[in-house]
Structure formats: C-alpha cells, structure tokens
Amino acid sequence: MNWQPSKCLEDPDVYQRRHISEETGEGKFVLIILNQPILITRRLFDNAWRNATYRFCADGGANRLYDLLETDAERKKYLPDYIRGDLDSLQDNVKAYYVSQGVPVERVDNEDSTDFMKCIHLVRERDSTPTKAAAAFSSAAGDVTSATTGSSHYSQEERQINNLAVVALGGTGGRFDQTMSSIHHLYLLYHERHATLVSDESIVVLLGPGTHEITCNLEIEGPTCGIIPIASPETVITTSGLKWDVENWKTAFGTQLSTSNVLASSKVTIQTNAPVVWTTEIKSNK
Numbered sequence: 297m298n299w300q301p302s303k304c305l306e307d308p309d310v311y312q313r314r315h316i317s318e319e320t321g322e323g324k325f326v327l328i329i330l331n332q333p334i335l336i337t338r339r340l341f342d343n344a345w346r347n348a349t350y351r352f353c354a355d356g357g358a359n360r361l362y363d364l365l366e367t368d369a370e371r372k373k374y375l376p377d378y379i380r381g382d383l384d385s386l387q388d389n390v391k392a393y394y395v396s397q398g399v400p401v402e403r404v405d406n407e408d409s410t411d412f413m414k415c416i417h418l419v420r421e422r423d424s425t426p427t428k429a430a431a432a433f434s435s436a437a438g439d440v441t442s443a444t445t446g447s448s449h450y451s452q453e454e455r456q457i458n459n460l461a462v463v464a465l466g467g468t469g470g471r472f473d474q475t476m477s478s479i480h481h482l483y484l485l486y487h488e489r490h491a492t493l494v495s496d497e498s499i500v501v502l503l504g505p506g507t508h509e510i511t512c513n514l515e516i517e518g519p520t521c522g523i524i525p526i527a528s529p530e531t532v533i534t535t536s537g538l539k540w541d542v543e544n545w546k547t548a549f550g551t552q553l554s555t556s557n558v559l560a561s562s563k564v565t566i567q568t569n570a571p572v573v574w575t576t577e578i579k580s581n582k
C-alpha cells in the first residue's frame with residue numbers, strides 16, 4: 297500500500313495537482329478539529345483547512361478554531377461545515393457566533409461514543425457509498441468504547457476504502473486516555489477509510505499487515521519517526537529508508553520498540569505481519 301501521511305499539509309496548489317482526482321474522489325478528506333489547542337503553524341493549518349473538502353468541529357474543537365482566529369472578519373473566512381458533539385465543552389459565545397453564521401450545531405447525547413466518533417458518523421453520512429463496515433457501524437447501538445463494533449471481522453479482502461479520508465487535528469499529545477482513544481479510532485476506521493492524526497508535533501497513521509511504501513515530505517516531516525505495535529502482540533517488521541533499518545525484527549511492548557528512529561530517505565518501506573502505528577515528527581520550523 298502507498299502512503300503520503302503528510303500530504304494533507306502540503307500547499308493547496310500542490311495538493312490539488314498531485315493528490316485530488318475529481319473522477320474517483322481520491323484525495324478528498326474531512327478535517328475534524330478536536331478539542332486541543334491548535335499549535336501547528338498557521339501555514340500548515342491553512343493548508344489542511346484549504347485542502348479539506350469538509351471541516352467539522354468535534355464539540356470544544358470549535359472553541360479552538362474560534363480562538364485561533366482573532367477577529368470575526370477572519371472567523372467568517374473559516375466557518376466549519378458542522379459542529380457536533382454532546383456540547384458539554386462548546387462555549388456559549390462560540391456556539392452563538394457559529395449559529396449566527398448558519399453553521400449547523402448538533403447536540404448528540406451518547407455517553408458511549410466520543411465526540412470524535414460522533415463526527416466520524418457525520419463523515420459516513422457525507423459519503424455516498426457506505427461500505428459494509430460503515431453500514432455495520434451505523435446500525436450498531438453501542439459505539440467506540442466497545443470492541444464489538446470494531447472491524448476485525450472484516451478480512452483484508454473485504455476492505456473497501458471509502459472516498460472521504462479523515463484527518464483529525466489535535467488527537468494526540470493532550471490527555472493520555474484521549475490520545476489512546478484517538479489511536480483506537482485509527483483502528484476502528486482501518487477497514488473503512490484512511491485516517492490520519494495530526495497534532496502540533498506528530499503525524500500518526502495505522503499500517504495494517506502487509507508491505508507499505510511511504511513517501512515522506514521532508515519539508516514538512518522528520519527527522520524522527522517511530523514504528524509502534526500498539527495493539528499487536530509480537531510483531532515482525534522489516535524496513536528500508538530509515539537510519540536504523542531492521543530486518544525480520546521482533547517488536548512488542550516489553551521487549552523492543554523502534555522509537556526515535558530517523559528518516560534517511562523520503563521513501564520508506566515497512567513490511568509488517570501485524571498492525572503498527574507509523575509516526576513522524578512535524579518539522580518545528582514549518
């Protein structure tokens with residue numbers, strides 16, 4: 297499988313030219329703003345915003361968008377398409393502002409589902425062709441805290457990637473349970489659509505079993521990277537393109553992990569027999 301995890305942060309003209317196909321919908325993504333301070337540079341934020349097809353705020357994520365922008369004139373240029381969540385974090389003034397601008401603000405009360413997942417349901421609603429996995433998810437009564445709605449019962453062959461990818465801004469680096477929950481969402485989405493977590497310092501994707509060719513944009517990401525078998529027992533990986541490449545290397549929590557590795561090339565390959573989280577650092581001067 298081919299990956300370009302940082303492509304959502306590229307300049308919009310480059311993104312449009314290289315990554316978008318109007319015919320297949322390839323390259324289209326929903327930016328979901330989570331409730332964490334938006335600390336990536338304004339240029340990268342703007343790129344992600346402009347490259348996105350839809351922009352949703354998960355509950356208090358709307359406060360973060362509002363606060364990033366300094367004036368109402370500026371806020372008007374960055375109106376999200378939707379604000380959804382249990383609305384326990386959305387500030388009254390922020391809600392009033394976005395309602396006045398015609399942004400749909402929807403309260404969904406469900407104490408088994410994170411506000412991130414409530415926004416993922418919205419992504420499914422925007423996708424014209426729900427996959428088997430998505431249909432099963434939508435009809436499930438419970439939600440993200442339950443592994444029963446996970447997609448492990450779908451085989452690799454049944455995997456069908458929907459058009460709209462998800463880029464979540466702010467899912468890692470805050471509260472540890474929320475960070476782990478964000479990674480859990482990558483697992484939940486794995487059989488359904490591409491998903492990427494972007495925070496001020498890191499880009500995170502989940503690679504399934506198989507061989508992955510990853511193109512890194514070294515103007516945006518690096519030098520450090522990591523391969524982390526978060527929910528896998530013993531995993532065997534082989535890599536190329538890294539400073540510390542490994543061959544048929546067993547990795548697991550409690551034995552050995554490849555963290556603080558370094559990109560030696562913009563082309564990285566990772567072969568793995570079990571899911572691993574791939575993460576690169578966002579360059580601090582960008």
Ligand SMILES: Nc1ncnc2c1ncn2[C@@H]1O[C@H](COP(=O)(O)OP(=O)(O)OP(=O)(O)O)[C@@H](O)[C@H]1O
Nearest residue numbers: 330331354355356357385410411412467470471474
């Ligand atoms: N401290 C945090 N660290 C990392 N991510 C967070 C944090 N707080 C919230 N998020 C993310 O932002 C989303 C929206 O957050 P929200 O404003 O609803 O806060 P919350 O009520 O604590 O979250 P939830 O209701 O989903 O548990 C959450 O679903 C989660 O993905």
Ligand SMILES: Cc1ncc(C[n+]2csc(CCO)c2C)c(N)n1
Nearest residue numbers: 382384406407408409410411440441
């Ligand atoms: C086993 C279990 N653990 C935690 C929660 C709590 N929880 C998970 S998601 C969520 C919504 C937050 O807006 C809440 C309260 C639960 N329901 N079930």
